[in-house]
Amino acid sequence: MTQTTDPLISRVHKAVAVDLDGPVLRVALDPPRGDDTLGTAVLDDLLTLLDDLHQRPDIRVLVLSSLGENFCRGADRDEYRAALAADPTGASLRRIADKAQRLCQALETAHAITIARLHGEVIGAGLALASYCDLRVAADSCRFRMPEVGLGLPPAWGGAMGRLVAEAGAASIRELMLTCDRFDAATAQRLGLVHRTAPVDQLEVAVDAWVRPLVRRRPEALVLTKRMLAGYARADRLADMSLIDSHLLAAQLTELFADGAR
DSSP states (O other): OOOTTOHHHHSOOSSEEEEEETTEEEEEEOOTTSSOOBOHHHHHHHHHHHHHHTTOTTOOEEEEEESSSSSBOOBOHHHHHHHHHHOTTSHHHHHHHHHHHHHHHHHHHOSSEEEEEEOSEEETHHHHHHHTSSEEEEETTOEEEOOTGGGTOOSOGGGOHHHHHHHHOHHHHHHHHHHOOOEEHHHHHHHTSOSEEEOGGGHHHHHHHHHHHHTTSOHHHHHHHHHHHHHHHHHTOSSOGGGGHHHHHHHHHHHHHHHHHO
């Protein structure tokens, strides 16, 4: 039974829909423009929710999905362009990029087990966001792509390159980032970018097959295991290059949009 008076979901959100059912928090992306992109309104709402989640150890699982036709078609480039026009120094762009990185880190370090429920297109920043969820299930009709290089940009959103490499391996991610090729759900599962696939009308069944056992596990064991896994994944890197990703992305966007204006 949804707890409609819970303060966690009574807060007004502009770009996500929130539902709480006992220990399970369901969050659906719902961008105000309906364009299935990750703009600052979505980033702000997700950051607020994850910050509030720190005070709610009773929430054991967070399911991230989307109300749109697609899970996410990438970052909001129109918003980037507007930010640069309003502030040619690029400082506003860096603030947006910093929010993306803080969001990904908040997902990775949240005590709740996070599940990404994917459908439609999962592109660029959408794939980066999903990669930071602990478990990922995709509709078998899902289409994936990392288009950044083809757009003249480094794949720096959220500092996710290290996470993607840790999940799927450097060779596979290298090919997909450099070629910008589309790939299907079966390929994503083979590479480890998603754990399971299902027909789109069976996605909720697949999610529930994870949720039911997770809510029965000891919370301390889940949190410690999640953090150990994240620590071992990070240990594979000699240096964490994600620390400069927001600055790199802002600099490249500034140059790209300046070239387009000439």
